[in-house]
Amino acid sequence: MKRFGQTIRLKPDKAEEYIRHHAAVWPPVLKMIKECNISNYSIYFKDNILFSYFEYTGNNFEKDMEKMAADKATQEWWDVVKPLMEPLESKAPGEFWADMKEIFHLD
Secondary structure (H helix, E strand, O other), rough: OEEEEEEEEEEOOOOOHHHHHHHHOOOOOOHHHOOOEEEEEEEEEEEEEEEEEEEEEOOHHHHHHHHHHHHHHEEEEHHHHHHHOOOOOOOOOOOEEEOEEEOOOOO
């Protein structure tokens, strides 16, 4: 299992809309997340910054992310929520959500 922490910023005045959408995530999107070996997934909000945490239990993260990106329901969900966000300037090339480095963990 690999743990992921990621962050991104919401556009000004888009927090309420983003939170409203995530109060009722579409069931096919949730199903795809699970099919792509992601579990224990949370998104936190503070001062228009989002922090996500999830655990990946598969053996080919890139392949699972390609599967997710090819899913029609997921693409439609992203069409709704991506315009509400703006990536951090410090993100790596190819990232939308910026991956964070884990510096501490306690089980």
